[in-house]
């Protein structure tokens with residue numbers, strides 16, 4: 001491990017297993033840390049060293065034929081169709097259909113149901129084979145290398161992946177979903193390293209001419225965005241087919257890939273996981289159909305999104321559906337634009353069995369998954385929450401699957417490499433909203449990179465900072481940033497962000513990737529400012545506070561934002577983590593003890609007081625009789641130290657990390673207070689809220705225009721429901737929303753408003 005520590009100072013090794021999985025963690029050997037270099041997949045020179053002239057003229061073709069894939073990809077249709085669960089579902093559906101069409105021929109009904117089920121399976125399943133894979137690999141290599149500069153992976157991570165894939169158990173790839181390109185990149189990459197490609201669950205919105213064939217040949221199978229065709233009526237056959245198809249693939253030892261977050265992130269932040277297919281995988285393991293599976297969280301970082309931006313949707317306009325012509329148009333567009341590089345990070349594979357064992361022991365109060373056929377349909381999400389939908393094992397805890405999902409998303413988020421566009425947008429939105437000259441920006445970027453690495457996170461670019469900034473600004477384009485001469489110094493370039501709607505949403509999309517690095521510190525910083533603010537003068541740092549007050553407030557903020565972020569892996573204790581963060585912040589003297597002499601404790605004072613408290617500590621005394629006179633220690637009081645410029649800057653920075661996010665919550669809270677008088681459809685309420693927030697932005701009444709993004713506001717509404725401010729219920733196909741009728745709802749709302757305002761306070 002000494003080696004790993006040395007390397008840590010150069011390039012952090014991201015994605016190692018959590019300490020809750022000690023057996024899986026052991027598989028990271030020194031060899032893996034030795035393989036620290038990055039590899040660009042498009043760089044074929046290493047493979048062509050011993051090749052002849054003709055082979056070097058056609059490098060991609062040569063590489064394609066060098067591959068020696070011996071993997072066989074089975075067709076599991078017959079196993080699915082003869083599975084008892086599927087036969088029972090057909091029988092059950094026939095009975096229901098017959099009871100609705102009394103008098104009709106039973107046999108004819110059953111035959112038509114069987115025919116329909118076969119058609120559904122054919123439409124769903126992937127169809128791949130050795131030769132077609134080779135051809136698809138050649139095609140993708142040729143096309144991807146035309147519009148991407150580099151596709152970078154970490155050799156150590158690939159080594160861990162190859163090791164896991166060599167075992168005879170399924171590998172489950174779980175990437176964060178950022179782009180439609182995610183679907184093929186993982187298969188393309190693992191094929192490149194001679195690893196079995198996964199079967200990939202794709203939404204049926206991508207089942208469009210030509211592209212569906214390409215996806216199927218590369219292991220894609222299509223699942224409905226909504227499991228049931230008729231809302232409120234469970235399509236038993238479809239659910240059973242999907243469940244059994246996945247189960248049979250796993251039984252055959254096939255690799256699987258799906259997106260635990262559901263759709264692509266619209267904000268650049270990770271979203272909370274859906275149980276869905278994860279519960280099927282977990283159940284297959286719990287039931288003993290497979291001995292184990294390797295879980296591999298994956299993160300793909302794009303310099304620039306290939307699918308365009310989500311500005312239209314963030315403005316409240318409906319999503320334009322995918323179609324063949326739109327896809328062709330997008331591809332033509334791709335060839336005339338620059339998309340920079342892509343970095344892929346694979347976290348250390350961990351054993352599903354180990355996770356289930358460890359968490360079964362520690363998670364006593366989990367409840368069983370509801371598999372009753374009458375459980376209400378999930379109306380708010382366009383993604384099926386399959387935990388209750390297709391999983392049928394009472395042996396499986398809902399809590400464990402939820403924890404597994406959160407663990408995966410947290411790990412994948414923490415192993416996301418940050419690209420130059422992410423850092424530039426983050427700095428422009430947090431520190432330089434009025435613009436910055438290249439020198440300032442380069443310096444800030446250098447400091448930011450150092451901090452990111454100190455937090456154990458890697459960056460996805462190299463070289464000089466000002467080159468990286470030029471590259472990022474070029475990729476972002478003139479709609480997002482403007483470059484002009486600095487009015488004070490005509491020799492220096494100034495970069496300014498476009499903060500107008502809707503472009504600011506795209507800037508925020510890239511910038512939001514950085515939030516996860518500073519998230520916990522930012523929460524604690526907000527708590528410090530809130531508790532140390534004098535309500536009369538409203539200025540910060542005047543009140544003496546205790547560590548306990550800060551931690552409790554920080555925990556409350558985490559609760560408010562619990563639908564927004566996964567703060568810690570579910571195996572960790574939030575209070576302990578917050579307290580560690582506070583201790584770290586205190587090392588940089590953000591808080592001080594007012595000695596009454598207007599001085600802060602210096603290092604020797606602190607050592608002295610530490611020694612003194614250790615000397616008088618009764619904790620080590622053997623004699624229990626002393627405990628009779630024991631009095632709980634009086635909590636120490638601290639003040640926020642804003643006299644030092646560097647501390648002020650640090651606090652400002654930490655507050656700015658979550659400022660736009662908190663403004664979304666603030667706007668929502670104020671709108672609920674003013675406008676929610678009667679019950680109304682949730683969709684309508686969100687539409688009105690988005691309209692209100694946009695008008696506030698246009699009237700320059702918002703500090704952060706990006707806070708009015710539709711996606712952010714939707715999460716806020718969800719959060720206020722969870723917090724007990726709003727209540728919602730389903731009526732027919734509609735989700736109805738209203739204010740909770742409790743007597744203290746308004747008081748709670750005002751309390752949240754005050755708390756959220758802490759981030760906008762002037763230091």
Ligand SMILES: O=P(O)(O)OC[C@H](O)CO
Pocket residue numbers: 180202203204205206262263264265
């Ligand atoms: O982000 P969405 O909602 O367009 O869905 C993306 C999924 O990849 C569709 O399968």
